[in-house]
Amino acid sequence: MVHERIRCIMVDIITGDSKLLSLLDTYLSFDVSNAIPASEVIAKLAQGIKKPELIVPVLGSQGMGKSTLINAILGANILPNDADETTCVPVEIRYGTREKAVVYFQSGESSEIELSCDSLREFVDNNENDGNEKCVSHIALETSNELLKNGLVIVDLPGVGSLTQNNHETTMRYIRQLCTAIFVIPTVPTIRRSEEIFIRGAWSSFSSAIFVQNRWDGETDEEVNDSVEFNSKVLRNIAKNAHTTFSGKICVVNAYKAILGRIHNNVTECEESNLPELISELENLGENRIQTEKENFKNKVAAYIDTAQAVVMQFINESKMSEEQLKVERIKIREEFEAATKEIQILVDDLTECVHSEKDRADIFAGELARMAAENLRADIRKLIDSGVVDGEQLTEAFSDYQEKYLLDAIEQHYDFMSQLTYELGKKLEVLSEKIQVERASSFEAQKFENGQAFKFEKGLAVGMDIAGVLGGIGAFSAVEGTIASFTMLGSLAGPAGMAAGFLAGVGVSMVVGLIAHKTKHAITAKRGSQAKRAIEPLVKEYEDKIYTTISSNTNSVFDEMIDVLHTYMDDRRTYYESVMCSKEQTADDEYKCKYDVSELNEHYTYLESKKEALR
CATH class of the missing domain: 3.40.50.300 (P-loop containing nucleotide triphosphate hydrolases)
Known part of the structure; x- marks a missing residue:
């Protein structure tokens, strides 16, 4: 109960600070990526915290x-x-x-x-x-x-x-x-x-x-x-x-x-x-x-304050410029953002091509696993038939047991395959993440954009937020000497990229083993010798097809989601560039060269800083 009271006091202080919420709403309104007022988001977070x-x-x-x-x-x-x-x-x-x-x-x-x-x-x-x-x-x-x-x-x-x-x-x-x-x-x-x-x-x-x-x-x-x-x-x-x-x-x-x-x-x-x-x-x-929720709330509010401070500092710097200097500065910022976008696009294109390539490789491997499982199943059940077991419950149970055995073999091999694959993709993501971090640290405009992305895609494209083990998901991201890498982007990959093996372990066992095993009971009872071998052949083929379909469809969805995340990020960068940065340059007189009250801006910056300190 003590923890709960402390938690509620901290939340009440933030949600009850009308000046802080007003400043966040005001300054974050200049950032198109923050379509929902900060005060509304904080109120929803507070409701969840309490x-x-x-x-x-x-x-x-x-x-x-x-x-x-x-x-x-x-x-x-x-x-x-x-x-x-x-x-x-x-x-x-x-x-x-x-x-x-x-x-x-x-x-x-x-x-x-x-x-x-x-x-x-x-x-x-x-x-x-x-x-x-x-x-x-x-x-x-x-x-x-x-x-x-x-x-x-x-x-x-x-x-x-x-x-x-x-x-x-x-x-x-x-x-x-x-x-x-x-x-x-x-x-x-x-x-x-x-x-x-x-x-x-x-x-x-x-x-x-x-x-x-x-x-x-x-x-x-x-x-x-x-x-x-x-x-x-x-x-x-x-x-x-x-x-x-x-x-x-x-x-x-x-x-x-x-x-x-x-x-x-x-x-x-x-x-x-x-x-x-x-x-x-x-x-x-x-x-x-309770402690985790408290820390999450503090981090989210602090990130909002960082973005608002970036806007305030930008206004302060612009207040010192002449109209011509301001236009030149806006052109410079736009060109830097455009250049960084092109560099990041090259990395994203390379990563996307790699994902497509790995998707093809995974599909081929799924086919190989399915064929191997079917061949082993066929060989074992034929040996059993040759030994004189040609029908009845014993053949049915053996057929079911063999199916499960080789399905589990396939899942384990696929798990290991995905572990290595996602580790390799993780290294490429690390390069992209570092590029975004460098840009974010050196540019107020980039910081505003990346923070906006983090808020917009809290469970998706969380660029700018520290996410440990981006490709971790369900155990698929491997580590070097026990140290799991940390990245700062593409949070949506945390689940999907590593999920295939865990998903297969669930759906695969029930769908492939369960459905075919049940069908087998009706298909190979009362068959003899060569008749039994012919009777099981379509079932073995169905077994192969379902293993392939299960593995392939689920891993494809993983890769497709990774590609969608990358494309969404780049689309948002282009939208930000076209709808925000270019328009700011065109309307610099109205939107930026306004009647700045520098002393008020400095007071706002100091106030925001004091609130950020209070959160620590």
């Missing part, structure tokens, strides 16, 4: 007990957890003074329902809502649990490896947008290969992660300790390959015992389940979030 939400998805394979664990955390049996495939849509649980549940549909409509397992089951249970045929976007629950009061929002997501492609796509959408997560991992068996690939793909998209090993009744202490040791080794190896950090901590929780202890108010049973340790971790996340 009521921050830390959305924490719970990730893991289907059947890991995610819903049971969430019920235990909440101390109430709210989420259905007794079906073969329960959660098929996201369920968000946040704080509210009135207990309620609202179903949001993809059409934009919503409907409030009773907050109970039976009511929720109609929408979240795949048996009741097959493949999300009811077109639910998500469900929002509100409960008065104290843990959620500071803005923590827990999200129950479809499990990795669940039955439908839509489930995986939903899960990956949350992963791409969030900064922290709970991974639920098994005790017996330990982390499996498909889970390992998913964790590797998703982990480094989060700034922090909590690993919870769900302990089931009947598992001995020895089994649990051995599993923790093994899973820790796996996670350390994943962290190394994904260029992230593993704290070495796995929180072992008996979710079933925990929910019983909470519901029956049995303190001993709750303590034995080790749930308090997990709740403590979640409370720490909330505290860290």
Whole structure:
């Protein structure tokens, strides 16, 4: 609560300073890239600061007990957890003074329902809502649990490896947008290969992660300790390959015992389940979030002040010039910006050409991976048929197992390929970033433009803002001797450039393995010898095509977004040049050679500087 009061005081001081907000609105109005008044942006930021939400998805394979664990955390049996495939849509649980549940549909409509397992089951249970045929976007629950009061929002997501492609796509959408997560991992068996690939793909998209090993009744202490040791080794190896950090901590929780202890108010049973340790971790996340939000707010306001000061200083310098000198200065500034734009365009063209080239190379590699997987699948299943297994459940299960094995091989190889590729692109981005930094440091006009870009593309083209590991995304940006490079541009590349492997780990396993494996059950039962070989051939071809399509389409979207970001940046530079700089030169008398009050400008600059100091 002390942190919250400090946070609110700082925000109230800024939002209540009418002079500061007026100065920012006035001076930033001269910059066309700041179309929205600064005071409006700051007010929206302040609203988010005072009521921050830390959305924490719970990730893991289907059947890991995610819903049971969430019920235990909440101390109430709210989420259905007794079906073969329960959660098929996201369920968000946040704080509210009135207990309620609202179903949001993809059409934009919503409907409030009773907050109970039976009511929720109609929408979240795949048996009741097959493949999300009811077109639910998500469900929002509100409960008065104290843990959620500071803005923590827990999200129950479809499990990795669940039955439908839509489930995986939903899960990956949350992963791409969030900064922290709970991974639920098994005790017996330990982390499996498909889970390992998913964790590797998703982990480094989060700034922090909590690993919870769900302990089931009947598992001995020895089994649990051995599993923790093994899973820790796996996670350390994943962290190394994904260029992230593993704290070495796995929180072992008996979710079933925990929910019983909470519901029956049995303190001993709750303590034995080790749930308090997990709740403590979640409370720490909330505290860290408060500090992060505070720093983000301060940095954004300081950036606005920097831009306003740049405009004030420009006015002060122009006030000392004659009309002719001012025109000459404007021409000089315009020519410098134009020259810098041409230099940057050369770098962007080179980078764009490189991205196109890598896109082609990635597409060829996707085809090679798909062909290799299909050839291995064909060879193994033919050997099995030659051994006398020509139909029935054994052949069907083997066919499904082989598909998964070679699909996971393809995903791992593609992940490594993308890691190296994005590292190479990262070095080129570093050159472009340094060029923009140099220009920004030497030119008020460039500083105003780049700051405007940062505000305009806060989650996109964040030029001028320090972004560590531009190509980091979901673990794809590699580092030199453990040091991750930092860049100052193209924030939208942080996710997309590294996302392919993590996205494939989700969509690939369910779409390629799930759909084809299910179809196989109907296609190769009751076939004999050569007939069985002929029967599987179209399935192997379909398997190859779907691996290629999955890898190719998703990596293409990554490269296309990178290209779009680069093109957008250059389009904005040209627009700024044509609509702002040239017009300023033409209207210098009216717009710039006005009746400057230099003493007032100096007072404004000093006032802005004092506010910037107060933020530090």
